[in-house]
Amino acid sequence: MGEPADLPDFSVAERDFSTVDKARLVSSLSRVLPAASLLHDLEDLRPYECDGMSALRQVPMVVALPETEAQVVEILKICAALGVPVVARGAGTGLSGGAQPHKFGLVLSLARFKKIIRIDAHARRAVVQPGVRNLAISEAAAPFGLYYAPDPSSQIACTIGGNVAENSGGVHCLKYGLTIHNLLKVRGVTIAGEIVEFGSLALDTPGYDLLPLVTGSEGMLAVVTEVTVKLTPKPQLAQCVLAAFDDVVKAGEAVAAVIAAGIIPAGLEMMDQPATAAVEEFVHAGYPLDAEAILLCESDGTPEEVAEEIARVRAILEASGATEVRVSRDEGERLRFWAGRKAAFPAAGRISPDYYCMDGTIPRKRLGEMLKAIQQMEKKYSMRCINVFHAGDGNLHPLILFDANKPGDQHTAEAFGAEILELSVALGGTITGEHGVGIEKINQMCSQFATPTLNAFHRVKAAFDPQGLLNPGKAIPTLNRCAEYGRERMGANVVQAHPDLPRF
Amino acid sequence: MSELIQAWSERIRAAAANRQPLCIRGGGTKAFYGGPEVGEPILTDAYRGIVNYAPSELVVTVRAGTPLADLEAALAAENQMLAFEPPHFADGGTVGGCVAAGLAGPRRAAVGGVRDFVLGATLIDGRGDVLRFGGEVMKNVAGYDVSRFLAGSLGTLGLIAEVSLKVLPRPVAEATLRFEMDEAAALHQLNVWAGQPLPVSASVWRGGVLHLRLSGAGAAVDAAIARLGGERLADAAAAVLWRGLRDHRDDFFAGTLPLWRLSVPSDALAVALPGEQLVEWGGAQRWLRSDAPVVEIRVRAAALGGHATLFRGGAGRSDVFHPLPAPMQALQRNLKQAFDPAGIFNPGRLYPEF
Ligand SMILES: Cc1cc2nc3c(=O)[nH]c(=O)nc-3n(C[C@@H](O)[C@H](O)[C@H](O)COP(=O)(O)OP(=O)(O)OC[C@H]3O[C@@H](n4cnc5c(N)ncnc54)[C@H](O)[C@@H]3O)c2cc1C
Ligand SMILES: Cc1cc2nc3c(=O)[nH]c(=O)nc-3n(C[C@H](O)[C@H](O)[C@H](O)COP(=O)(O)OP(=O)(O)OC[C@H]3O[C@@H](n4cnc5c(N)ncnc54)[C@H](O)[C@@H]3O)c2cc1C
Numbered sequence: 001m002g003e004p005a006d007l008p009d010f011s012v013a014e015r016d017f018s019t020v021d022k023a024r025l026v027s028s029l030s031r032v033l034p035a036a037s038l039l040h041d042l043e044d045l046r047p048y049e050c051d052g053m054s055a056l057r058q059v060p061m062v063v064a065l066p067e068t069e070a071q072v073v074e075i076l077k078i079c080a081a082l083g084v085p086v087v088a089r090g091a092g093t094g095l096s097g098g099a100q101p102h103k104f105g106l107v108l109s110l111a112r113f114k115k116i117i118r119i120d121a122h123a124r125r126a127v128v129q130p131g132v133r134n135l136a137i138s139e140a141a142a143p144f145g146l147y148y149a150p151d152p153s154s155q156i157a158c159t160i161g162g163n164v165a166e167n168s169g170g171v172h173c174l175k176y177g178l179t180i181h182n183l184l185k186v187r188g189v190t191i192a193g194e195i196v197e198f199g200s201l202a203l204d205t206p207g208y209d210l211l212p213l214v215t216g217s218e219g220m221l222a223v224v225t226e227v228t229v230k231l232t233p234k235p236q237l238a239q240c241v242l243a244a245f246d247d248v249v250k251a252g253e254a255v256a257a258v259i260a261a262g263i264i265p266a267g268l269e270m271m272d273q274p275a276t277a278a279v280e281e282f283v284h285a286g287y288p289l290d291a292e293a294i295l296l297c298e299s300d301g302t303p304e305e306v307a308e309e310i311a312r313v314r315a316i317l318e319a320s321g322a323t324e325v326r327v328s329r330d331e332g333e334r335l336r337f338w339a340g341r342k343a344a345f346p347a348a349g350r351i352s353p354d355y356y357c358m359d360g361t362i363p364r365k366r367l368g369e370m371l372k373a374i375q376q377m378e379k380k381y382s383m384r385c386i387n388v389f390h391a392g393d394g395n396l397h398p399l400i401l402f403d404a405n406k407p408g409d410q411h412t413a414e415a416f417g418a419e420i421l422e423l424s425v426a427l428g429g430t431i432t433g434e435h436g437v438g439i440e441k442i443n444q445m446c447s448q449f450a451t452p453t454l455n456a457f458h459r460v461k462a463a464f465d466p467q468g469l470l471n472p473g474k475a476i477p478t479l480n481r482c483a484e485y486g487r488e489r490m491g492a493n494v495v496q497a498h499p500d501l502p503r504f
Numbered sequence: 505m506s507e508l509i510q511a512w513s514e515r516i517r518a519a520a521a522n523r524q525p526l527c528i529r530g531g532g533t534k535a536f537y538g539g540p541e542v543g544e545p546i547l548t549d550a551y552r553g554i555v556n557y558a559p560s561e562l563v564v565t566v567r568a569g570t571p572l573a574d575l576e577a578a579l580a581a582e583n584q585m586l587a588f589e590p591p592h593f594a595d596g597g598t599v600g601g602c603v604a605a606g607l608a609g610p611r612r613a614a615v616g617g618v619r620d621f622v623l624g625a626t627l628i629d630g631r632g633d634v635l636r637f638g639g640e641v642m643k644n645v646a647g648y649d650v651s652r653f654l655a656g657s658l659g660t661l662g663l664i665a666e667v668s669l670k671v672l673p674r675p676v677a678e679a680t681l682r683f684e685m686d687e688a689a690a691l692h693q694l695n696v697w698a699g700q701p702l703p704v705s706a707s708v709w710r711g712g713v714l715h716l717r718l719s720g721a722g723a724a725v726d727a728a729i730a731r732l733g734g735e736r737l738a739d740a741a742a743a744v745l746w747r748g749l750r751d752h753r754d755d756f757f758a759g760t761l762p763l764w765r766l767s768v769p770s771d772a773l774a775v776a777l778p779g780e781q782l783v784e785w786g787g788a789q790r791w792l793r794s795d796a797p798v799v800e801i802r803v804r805a806a807a808l809g810g811h812a813t814l815f816r817g818g819a820g821r822s823d824v825f826h827p828l829p830a831p832m833q834a835l836q837r838n839l840k841q842a843f844d845p846a847g848i849f850n851p852g853r854l855y856p857e858f
Contacts, residue, residue, distance in 0.1 A: 004631070006845060122695050123771035146699065167645050178643065180652070181620050194831040201769035202810035203612060203788045204656070206826040207836050207854060209619055212652035216645045233701045260560040262583055262673030301701065304723030361641040363561050393642035394561075433643035441646075448646055452633040456843070460648050463838035476647065 004455065010468030011458030013480045017104035017472070020084050022061050025106070028082065029064060032074035037112075039063040048107050051092040051099040052154075053440055055356075055410060060087070060101030067112045069189065069225045076223065077193035079106055085472050086191070088219040090131065090162030093154045095357055096438025098166065098218045098474060105472075108223060110161050116140050117226070124231045125184055125201070130161025130224045134168075137229060146231035149176035152434075153342050161224045167216030169434040171267045171341065172298075174392035178434070180215045182230045188214065188222035191465045196222065213460065218436050219471040221464040235300035238266060240334045241313050243322040244291035248272055249368035251293035254320035255391045256364055258297065261316055263309060267298035268392030269341050272371070275348075275386040275399070276340070282347040285340035288324055295322075295391065296337055344388040345399070352384070352401035356413045360424030361433035364394045373423055374398055381416045383409075395433035396424070422447055437475045445475075446482035454482070508551050509626075509634060509665050515546070516663070517632030520846040527850055528659035530569065530601030531594070542851055546663065548600050554578055555666060556640065563623060563640045565668040568600025575599055579671055587615045587672040592751050600664045606656025609750035610706035610717070613698075613770070613785035615672070618655040624668035625651035629661070630844030640668045659850045660858070661843040675705070675719035677726075680742035681734035683714045687774050687783070690714045694786045695771050702728050708749055709783040710756060715745060749784065756782050759793055762817030764801055766790040768810030777804055791815075802826060822856040833857075 009015070026040050039045055040062045049057045061084075066072050079086050085105030092099050101107050113129035116136065120126070121144035126137055134155040138147040151170035152158055158168070164186055167179045176182070185199040199211040214221055245251040251270055258265065271279070273292050280287045287294055295317070299309040310327055317325050328334035340347075348355040362370055371387065378385050384401045398420055402413040421431040421444040431437070431444040445454070457476045461468065477485075519526050525543030548569040555565040559582040566575055572592060579585055589609030590602045603625075608617040624638030627650070638644055638651035654664060685693065690709040697704055703720035716734070718725045729736065737745070748754035757763065766775060770787040779794025794801065798814070805812035811826035818824045828836060833855075840847075840858040847858065 120771070121699065123769060124695075124699050144699070167649070169643055173643070177616070177620070180649070181616055190831070190835075194834075196831045196835065197829075200810065202767040203785060204606075204617065204767050206811045206813070207828055207832070208661075208839060209606070209653060209656055210832075210835065210839075212619060212649040213839075216649050221648075233699055235701050256560040259562060262676070264673065301721070302724050302727045304727050305721045308721050308723045361643050363558070363563075363641060365558065365561065390643070395641075395643045428639070429641050430639050430644040430646045432646050433641070434645060436645055437647075445646060450636070453635045453637065453647070456629065456633070456635050456637075456650065457647050459842035460650065460839065463835060463842045 007455055008458055008462040008466065008468060010472065011455065011478060013478055014473050015468060017083070017085055017102065020061065020082070020104040025062055025078070025082055025084055028078045029062065029075060032071060032078070033064060033066060037065045037067065037071070039065070048089065048092075048101055048109070051094045051097060053095055053097040053100070053438070055404065056097050056100050056439060058101050058103055060107040061104055063107045063109060065109045065112055069195070072108070072189050072223055072225055073193045073195065075106070075108060076189055076191055079469060080191050080193065080467065083467065083469065085469055086223070087471050088161070088165070088223045090159030090165070091133070091157050093158045094162060094166060094438060095359070095435040096432070096440040098436050098438035098471070100439055102472065110159065110224075113161070113225065119144065121146065124233075125228055126231055127226065127228045128160055130164070130227060131159050134158050134160060134163055141231050145234050147234055148229050149182050149232045150179050153345065160227050160229065164215055164224050164227055165217065165219050166434065166436045169390065169395070171269055171390065174268055174390070175264050175266045176232065180212055183211065183215060183227065184230055185228040186211060186214055186224055187226035188224045190222050191467065191469050201228065216436070218438065218475045220461055220475055221470065223470070237303050237306050238298055238300040238334060239306050239310055240328045240337045241297045241299075241310060241317065242287070242326045242337050243295045243297070243317040244288040244324040245293045245295070245321065246291065246323050248293045248371045250321045251295055252364065252367035252391070254295060254317055254322065255367070257316050257320050258313060259364075259392070261312065263312060265297045265313065265392060266300040267296065269296045270294070270389040270391035271341065271344070272387040274384070275344060275388050278351050278386055279340040279343055279347040282350055283339045283343050285336050287340055291323065296341055341388065344397070348386060348399040348401060353403040353405065354401075356400040356402065356417055357435070358396065358398045358400070358417050358420050359432045359435040360421055360429055361393065361395045362424050362427045362429035364391070366427040366429070367391070367394070370396065370423065370427060374420065377416055377419055381412050383412055383416055385416070390433070393433070394429065418444065439474055442474070442477045442481065443485045445477045446485050451479065451482070454479070506551075509628065512546070512663060512665070513628055513632040513634055516628055516630065516848070519544070519848050520630055520632065523846050524848060525851050526848050528604070528663050530598030530604070531571070531596035541853065543848070548598060548663070551665065559584055561640070562642070562671055563668055564671055565624070565640060565666060566599045567666055568598060568664050570599045572597045572599055572602050580674070583674050584671045585674050586621065586669065587611060588618050588621055589750055590618070599667060603655055603664055603667050604657060604659045610708070610746055610784060613788055614705045619652045621670045622652045622655055622667065623670055625654055625664055626666040627654065627661070628663040628665055630846055630848055634665070638668065642670065658853050660840060660854050662849060677722040678717065678719045678742070679725050679729055680737040680745065681716045681718070681729065681732060682737055683716070683734045684712055685714055686712060687781075690783065691771070691774065691787045698770065698786050702732075704786070706746060707784065707786050708745070710781070717742070717746060756780070756791070756793070760817075761793040761795055763815045764792040764794060765813045765815040766792060766805045766808070766810055767813070768805065768808040772808040772810065775804060775808070777801060798823060822852060825854060828855075
């Protein structure tokens with residue numbers, strides 16, 4: 001079957017940018033940027049060669065570090081005119097290779113956009129530049145009794161621009177929502193150099209609502225230059241329950257029981273025994289080490305509300321077969337309960353030279369099945385995997401432990417990860433809950449979406465960026481890539497999502 | 505794929521080939537809203553029923569032609585709800601129409617709008633292609649978030665065949681308090697309360713009286729009542745009040761003067777235009793019954809940082825929605841073209857140019 005006539009050409013095969021002329025690009029950019037904002041020597045480019053997914057490295061051709069929106073406009077106009085790929089970059093903590101540079105492209109770093117422009121305490125909103133760190137917003141809002149609710153574990157480092165681009169979540173998003181639910185307005189620049197505002201200070205805008213398209217778009221639709229977030233009143237009190245289970249399936253059922261009772265906890269997290277052991281050794285949170293799984297369930301609100309909810313949660317967890325239930329007695333103990341969960345990634349890094357973090361989301365009720373399958377895969381690949389979950393919303397972070405210096409280990413870890421992602425789709429879930437597709441999961445996009453939907457994504461991209469210059473090669477696979485991936489998987493005897501594409 | 509979806513897909517493909525406009529209709533209850541309806545009707549009401557509902561997953565997947573009332577009854581049986589409190593302007597409204605209209609009720613400011621609860625959708629686009637976006641899980645960042653983008657698109661991008669929505673437990677306790685205060689005081693007070701950890705779930709000010717609804721855990725509602733004072737309404741009277749607002753049965757909505765909806769920042773100053781006013785959403789939604797000139801109302805809404813919609817009294821007019829800035833208008837036109845290249849779905853319903 002041939003491709004529909006009205007598809008943008010970048011949707012079929014990746015564009016070849018090898019003709020980009022570096023000297024010409026540098027000389028054009030130097031007319032709009034001071035020398036200190038333009039890097040093009042190899043030693044200066046090195047720090048930008050990867051993001052949080054450090055297995056993939058690529059030095060960019062040029063890095064620009066603008067300081068004003070007007071400079072961003074000029075840079076994008078130049079890149080559009082010269083046909084140069086542009087990769088926006090925040091703090092580079094992304095875990096899917098979204099900010100990985102393009103060999104023939106420009107990295108547009110927003111690192112110098114660090115100003116908190118305004119805190120409107122009365123209206124509960126903050127206007128910030130995209131390079132502001134997530135935690136810095138909450139710190140600036142704290143004197144007013146307010147905070148910015150989404151709290152990715154990377155919040156001391158990651159930027160709000162990166163959070164918008166990934167629609168990031170955190171341990172409290174079950175109750176307080178994802179990035180999209182906490183945004184009022186995003187101001188951005190298109191590749192044509194047009195300034196556009198998505199959303200507004202009001203709760204809706206006329207016409208189509210483009211805010212959800214831009215949020216989570218991984219730098220593919222526009223470069224974000226200003227973000228207005230909602231601020232949330234700080235709850236008077238938060239308390240955390242820690243429960244131990246002798247069986248992971250029972251722990252999964254306890255999660256469903258809490259939700260079924262009409263409770264939306266402020267956080268609901270789970271760790272399996274190997275993960276608990278790894279973090280306990282690292283942070284000494286006092287976790288029970290003999291449990292097969294532990295749950296952390298947080299309640300917040302007024303003291304009366306918290307007391308009522310904690311009592312109900314405790315009863316449900318006990319009825320679900322918890323072998324031990326502890327309630328934090330003070331703020332210090334609550335933070336200790338969380339310290340372990342929040343340190344899961346570094347703890348994995350401590351017990352293994354390398355780890356590979358997965359991000360599938362599945363319906364909660366399939367949790368037990370997924371865990372059993374991962375145990376089988378550990379045997380199949382002879383590789384360990386420790387599991388931490390945002391259990392309340394079914395978002396899994398299996399951490400595959402490997403050693404990149406051992407020949408073949410990297411490849412095995414990738415195959416292990418790919419199998420987890422394929423299973424997430426098969427269980428009715430998704431390949432990524434919050435870390436994004438980037439380059440890491442681009443092949444599995446072919447499993448999750450059929451060709452007509454992928455075509456629609458390419459058309460959305462073309463509506464903003466007809467030449468396909470913003471972050472090319474990321475997030476949405478080309479049809480050729482899916483055909484190739486389908487061929488690779490033929491031997492694996494799997495159901496094909498693209499029976500309509502040519503295979504040979 | 506169901507036969508009905510197959511049949512729609514073929515019909516749409518044929519219509520696109522002939523450039524025959526189609527008018528997607530659910531219950532037809534929102535015909536009064538938006539630009540003129542043009543084209544051959546395509547009725548969704550035969551495609552109904554809940555596809556999947558697992559209360560402990562907080563997700564329901566529904567066929568678009570399902571009556572909204574049926575869905576809400578099924579959720580209520582499990583003590584859950586559509587938290588955005590969609591309006592029932594008339595009997596027979598459908599879930600597809602609810603998502604396509606993108607209208608939320610009194611709880612909007614507290615929990616979010618339609619968009620915030622859409623998790624996935626099956627859409628038949630203007631080529632007759634059946635597209636599946638998002639899914640049935642809470643967190644999903646694979647691909648552009650097209651399903652949320654469909655909320656409020658008024659059937660101009662394609663036919664929504666199925667939709668997955670996040671649902672929430674119904675609050676355990678609820679109470680409505682009454683206060684007397686003028687508009688300026690009410691606008692100030694609403695923003696102050698919203699900045700405190702209080703279980704406010706709705707508000708309305710009209711003619712010197714402010715009503716505040718509290719929803720949540722029993723202990724939280726009791727503590728807030730004790731703290732805020734005011735006069736507590738009987739539960740039956742409170743139910744009539746909030747339903748009247750949600751469904752526009754309140755007498756404020758009964759007159760014949762044009763009804764305007766001004767969506768503005770919650771802390772915007774008083775609208776101060778001739779006509780009668782009703783303030784919802786903690787100050788972020790201002791209803792106005794006024795025959796002031798369209799331009800005057802639009803200029804004022806924009807000056808306050810928002811926009812104005814001619815909600816009722818504009819049926820068939822082409823200037824129902826606030827004009828867009830040029831770069832945004834170009835993006836919206838491109839997106840319309842991306843989903844409906846032949847321009848067959850509800851042409852002119854949203855804007856005359858697409
Ligand atoms: C602002 C407003 C005020 C209204 N006031 C009144 C009123 O006072 N009295 C009254 O009786 N009705 C009223 N309505 C009509 C009622 O019209 C709502 O639109 C209703 O909630 C939608 O449900 P429905 O199934 O009746 O949708 P419809 O009215 O059939 O459709 C609403 C919109 O959604 C689109 N649509 C419907 N189903 C789909 C689908 N499956 N896929 C894609 N697009 C779809 C339609 O094309 C249309 O643009 C009003 C509507 C609006 C928007
Ligand atoms: C230890 C660790 C823990 C983590 N925990 C979480 C977690 O709990 N939840 C979670 O969701 N994520 C988590 N992450 C992932 C990561 O921190 C988030 O994805 C974060 O939002 C990325 O922000 P950044 O500023 O580092 O963006 P980058 O990595 O620099 O970029 C990410 C993507 O955003 C684009 N981008 C960045 N800035 C802009 C802009 N201004 N305009 C347009 N596009 C832009 C880039 O092109 C790229 O595609 C974690 C990462 C680490 C390393």
